[in-house]
Amino acid sequence: xxxxxxxxxxxxxxxxxxxxxxxxxxIINRMTMKALRGPTVIVxxxxxxxVATTIYPFTSWRIPWAHVAFENAAAVASGIVEAYNAMARRxxxxxxxxxxxxxxxGGTYDIGIQALSGALERGHDFLYICYDNxxxxxxxxxxxxxxxxxxxxxxSPAGNVIPGKPEWKKDxxxxxxxxxxxxxxxxxxxxxxxxIMKVRKGIEVNGPAVIDVLSPCxxxxxxxxxxxxxxxxxxxxxxxxxxxxxxxxxxxLNLNIxxxxxxxxxxxxQGRFGHLFKPTYRKNVIDEIQQNVDANWxxxxxxxxx
Amino acid sequence: MxxxxxxxxxxxxxxxxxxxxxxxxxxxxxxxxxxxxxFSKYVADGEVQTGYVCVESEHSALSACVGASLTGxxxxxxxxxxxxxxxxxxxxxxSGLRCPIVMGVANRALSAPINIHGDxxxxxxxxxxxxxxxxxxxxxxxxxxxxMAFKIAEDNDVQLPVSMNxxxxxxxxxxxxxxxxxxxxxxxxxxxRKPLFTIDPxxxxxxxxxxxxxxxxxxKRQQVEAMQNVSGVLDRVCKEYRGVSGRNYGALETFGMEDxxxxxxxxxSTAGTAREVARKLRAQGKKVGVVKLWLxxxxxxxxxxxxxxxxxxxxxxxxxxSFGAPYGALCSDVVSALHTLKEEPKILxxxxxxxxxxxxxxxxxxxxxxxxxxxxxxxVKEKAMFLGVRE
Amino acid sequence: xxxxxKGGWKSLPMGAVVLDxxxxxxxxxxxxxxxxxxxxxxxxxxxxICWIYCPDSAIIRREKWIEINYDYCKGCGxxxxxxxxxxxxxxxxxx
Numbered sequence: 001x002x003x004x005x006x007x008x009x010x011x012x013x014x015x016x017x018x019x020x021x022x023x024x025x026x027i028i029n030r031m032t033m034k035a036l037r038g039p040t041v042i043v044x045x046x047x048x049x050x051v052a053t054t055i056y057p058f059t060s061w062r063i064p065w066a067h068v069a070f071e072n073a074a075a076v077a078s079g080i081v082e083a084y085n086a087m088a089r090r091x092x093x094x095x096x097x098x099x100x101x102x103x104x105x106g107g108t109y110d111i112g113i114q115a116l117s118g119a120l121e122r123g124h125d126f127l128y129i130c131y132d133n134x135x136x137x138x139x140x141x142x143x144x145x146x147x148x149x150x151x152x153x154x155x156s157p158a159g160n161v162i163p164g165k166p167e168w169k170k171d172x173x174x175x176x177x178x179x180x181x182x183x184x185x186x187x188x189x190x191x192x193x194x195x196i197m198k199v200r201k202g203i204e205v206n207g208p209a210v211i212d213v214l215s216p217c218x219x220x221x222x223x224x225x226x227x228x229x230x231x232x233x234x235x236x237x238x239x240x241x242x243x244x245x246x247x248x249x250x251x252x253l254n255l256n257i258x259x260x261x262x263x264x265x266x267x268x269x270q271g272r273f274g275h276l277f278k279p280t281y282r283k284n285v286i287d288e289i290q291q292n293v294d295a296n297w298x299x300x301x302x303x304x305x306x
Numbered sequence: 307m308x309x310x311x312x313x314x315x316x317x318x319x320x321x322x323x324x325x326x327x328x329x330x331x332x333x334x335x336x337x338x339x340x341x342x343x344x345f346s347k348y349v350a351d352g353e354v355q356t357g358y359v360c361v362e363s364e365h366s367a368l369s370a371c372v373g374a375s376l377t378g379x380x381x382x383x384x385x386x387x388x389x390x391x392x393x394x395x396x397x398x399x400x401s402g403l404r405c406p407i408v409m410g411v412a413n414r415a416l417s418a419p420i421n422i423h424g425d426x427x428x429x430x431x432x433x434x435x436x437x438x439x440x441x442x443x444x445x446x447x448x449x450x451x452x453x454m455a456f457k458i459a460e461d462n463d464v465q466l467p468v469s470m471n472x473x474x475x476x477x478x479x480x481x482x483x484x485x486x487x488x489x490x491x492x493x494x495x496x497x498x499r500k501p502l503f504t505i506d507p508x509x510x511x512x513x514x515x516x517x518x519x520x521x522x523x524x525x526k527r528q529q530v531e532a533m534q535n536v537s538g539v540l541d542r543v544c545k546e547y548r549g550v551s552g553r554n555y556g557a558l559e560t561f562g563m564e565d566x567x568x569x570x571x572x573x574x575s576t577a578g579t580a581r582e583v584a585r586k587l588r589a590q591g592k593k594v595g596v597v598k599l600w601l602x603x604x605x606x607x608x609x610x611x612x613x614x615x616x617x618x619x620x621x622x623x624x625x626x627x628s629f630g631a632p633y634g635a636l637c638s639d640v641v642s643a644l645h646t647l648k649e650e651p652k653i654l655x656x657x658x659x660x661x662x663x664x665x666x667x668x669x670x671x672x673x674x675x676x677x678x679x680x681x682x683x684x685x686v687k688e689k690a691m692f693l694g695v696r697e
Numbered sequence: 698x699x700x701x702x703k704g705g706w707k708s709l710p711m712g713a714v715v716l717d718x719x720x721x722x723x724x725x726x727x728x729x730x731x732x733x734x735x736x737x738x739x740x741x742x743x744x745x746i747c748w749i750y751c752p753d754s755a756i757i758r759r760e761k762w763i764e765i766n767y768d769y770c771k772g773c774g775x776x777x778x779x780x781x782x783x784x785x786x787x788x789x790x791x792x
Contacts, residue, residue, distance in 0.1 A: 059719065229775055
């Protein structure tokens, strides 16, 4: 637990970047910077944050930051971690540096899954943060493996025959847990304390740690930019995005939502789900989503009970 | 002088061991596998302090290498064929981010059809990627060039990645007596890498920024300059290496070119066979010669023009096809380079050896005789020849 | 081609490395706004909720209340929406 006043006022993530007004990634970048414990290097995958925060010759990052490509944040981070270790072995490096890889859901769930899997299996000491805004936002809102069922994206449009994405969201925490890593967790920036503490925990873990942070996207989700935090609070309050962690083989629910709001409360505020409220789809898809939310919640409760 | 029986792959692994590399991140692929396997044994036996990252793909191999290189570490990787093709985007990124990575490539044919044997299609497919490219004729050269590659790559005027190529199976798996330097000699020659910039929390920098239309061009122009600087740096490094090893290296090596009227120019192991054939034909009074290019990128225009200026007919050996192009890759470059000569030799492009198809002395003798005919008559009977293919 | 203030290939740092950490401060995003947040200092309890949620690091912590850094504030409205005492109002930009 930490109070806001205890957090450093220093802004290691500087203003002047060109993320959209109300962008969740900006909030997640700031919260991450507040959670650092010492010298840190960021490895970013191609994506909104990478592109908008480092337009040459401007950079918002006041700590070392490297972007290499889209699908390899975890592989690049692996190289950096081991290089510092190697240089330390020959007496050429004596600093303890934390390495954090940051990538969107595109660069994590889909094109980046291989590199992430490899890095987790090899057990490098780094933290991996996924800005999960549930689509390939930077290239214009195309569907990803993290896009939820029924969401409209440009490659899963709501058409006359198909009402948005047919498939369901991948279980990233399950995938990470299956690698036997020490720590994997979900987080929502609306719960800033939980989010910041988790980033810090992930940094402190000796080995790989993964945090999937739900990131509101006013443009892609189609909601008022002022409601960005409200979106990712509702996501939790409706059990749509459960906040839980996997630590040393055990699951733990961090935020128990005993009286959940119907998922419809979350869906109705976003343009990407707007088509579901039309008479054609209303009965089917929203019900499907609610059933899935309930089933997923029960699944997680069961995991936590073991 | 220590002569050890080593295959090309083993010789490269040994050179990497002596070069005090900090990180090797690599993925196995035939015929490079022995490089990584031999190196893993050095690590397991504690003979090196290198961090060996067993990555899950070649793309991740070069990605991890780029990350490591950005910290200021000395880095090596190795691959071939499909692996090189898989890391294709990373090749451009490594050179664009100015990482002095050295990569051993056991040249192998590209699918499809799948073929595990040696030809140059893999590296030829990446010739525009901004990597310095060197070709070794045998295990000795593979050993020597690997060591020199680090020095060339890390030079302040270069700061580019270097690929050290050796023919898959023909060199990679062929055992020869390799004259090894003492560890101390390699240490003194190479010394520790002194990077121009690193990702260091004490001096935070941003690497890999987005460059719009107003900046991208300038950084590419910087790479052009660096590539041009390679010639001078290579000469200097080879001269210094001669002092350490007694062996002569440079952009290219010639045989019989002082009076050759017909010549063959090629890369890699074929030069050895060609030289033997040339020796035999020269003994018969035929004026033939061989030019072996060590340095392919940057293309040594001046050295090639100078070597070929008296030649009347030139057979350019391409161990890869450039589909749809007027000539094979090497031939295109040679023809462009020779454009500056007052009298250009007649060109015969020989595509050969694809998928590891063997090339024999009698094949080469056939080409030399063709070239000699062309030199005498002044006409080229067949501009392009597919040597060794069944019709 | 003459090189203007952006610098030519000879003078720019190698490999597009940005040596000036935090140089984005030179780029004022304040002119993106259509609405600007206005703080009622009487109502502000300095809870810092707006500060932690601002994507643009545009909230300045003062001793007794917060201030908006209008050089960079994009007018997203999160601060006004989340403020527990309703101390912040979004007011249309006067051009």
